[in-house]
Amino acid sequence: MDDYISISTLNDFIFCPYSIYLHNVYMGGDEELVHATPQTRGKAAHTTIDEQKYSTRKDELTALSVYSNELGIIGKIDLYVGREKKLIERKYQLNNIYQGQIYQLWAQYFCMTEMGYEVESLAFYAISVNKTIPIDLPTEKDKQELQNFIFRFKHYDPTKDLNPNINKCSHCIYCSLCDKIDTENVYT
Ligand code: SF4
Numbered sequence: 495m496d497d498y499i500s501i502s503t504l505n506d507f508i509f510c511p512y513s514i515y516l517h518n519v520y521m522g523g524d525e526e527l528v529h530a531t532p533q534t535r536g537k538a539a540h541t542t543i544d545e546q547k548y549s550t551r552k553d554e555l556t557a558l559s560v561y562s563n564e565l566g567i568i569g570k571i572d573l574y575v576g577r578e579k580k581l582i583e584r585k586y587q588l589n590n591i592y593q594g595q596i597y598q599l600w601a602q603y604f605c606m607t608e609m610g611y612e613v614e615s616l617a618f619y620a621i622s623v624n625k626t627i628p629i630d631l632p633t634e635k636d637k638q639e640l641q642n643f644i645f646r647f648k649h650y651d652p653t654k655d656l657n658p659n660i661n662k663c664s665h666c667i668y669c670s671l672c673d674k675i676d677t678e679n680v681y682t
Pocket residue numbers: 509510511512513516656658659662663664666667668669672673674675
C-alpha cells in the first residue's frame with residue numbers, strides 16, 4: 495500500500511499542496527518541532543482515541559485502521575457507533591468546516607463501506623463546545639469529486655511554481671521550513 499494516500503493529508507493538500515511535500519520531507523524528524531499550537535492541540539484531542547481510551551463500549555469502534563482499494567487511500571477513523579451506524583470525526587475546535595475535512599470524512603466512509611461496515615450517518619463533533627454537526631452521506635457525484643481530488647493529489651508536482659498566499663503561510667505549521675516564502679508563522 496506504498497502508493498496509497500493517507501486520509502489525514504487530504505485537508506493539508508487543499509490548504510497548500512506544497513505542505514504535503516514538506517510533511518514528507520520532515521515527518522521522519524521530531525514532529526513536536528514541526529507542529530504549531532493549534533495542530534498540537536488537535537493532535538492531543540485525538541490522543542485518547544488513537545490510544546483506544548475514548549470508549550470501552552463494545553458497540554463503539556475507535557482508531558480503526560481503514561482502507562479503500564478502489565480509491566487508493568488509507569487511514570484511521572475516530573469513532574464508529576455501531577448501534578447508530580454512525581461515523582464521527584472529533585475536532586477540538588470547529589468554527590468552520592472546510593471542504594478538506596469533509597473529504598476526510600467521505601474518505602473514511604468509503605473505506606468503511608468497502609470493508610463491509612454499515613454506515614448510515616456522518617457527523618463532526620466539536621470538543622470545545624460539545625456540539626455534534628451532522629454531515630450528509632456522499633452521493634455518487636460527491637464520490638467522483640473525491641476521486642478527481644485524489645487524482646490531482648497523486649499527480650502533484652512540487653517543483654512547479656506556487657503562488658504562496660501569505661495569510662495561509664503565516665498560519666502554516668511548515669512556515670519556518672518552507673523555501674517558498676520568507677516569513678514566520680503566527681505561532682512563533
Ligand atoms: S508556508 Fe506557505 S507555501 Fe509553504 S507550505 Fe505552508 S502554505 Fe505552502
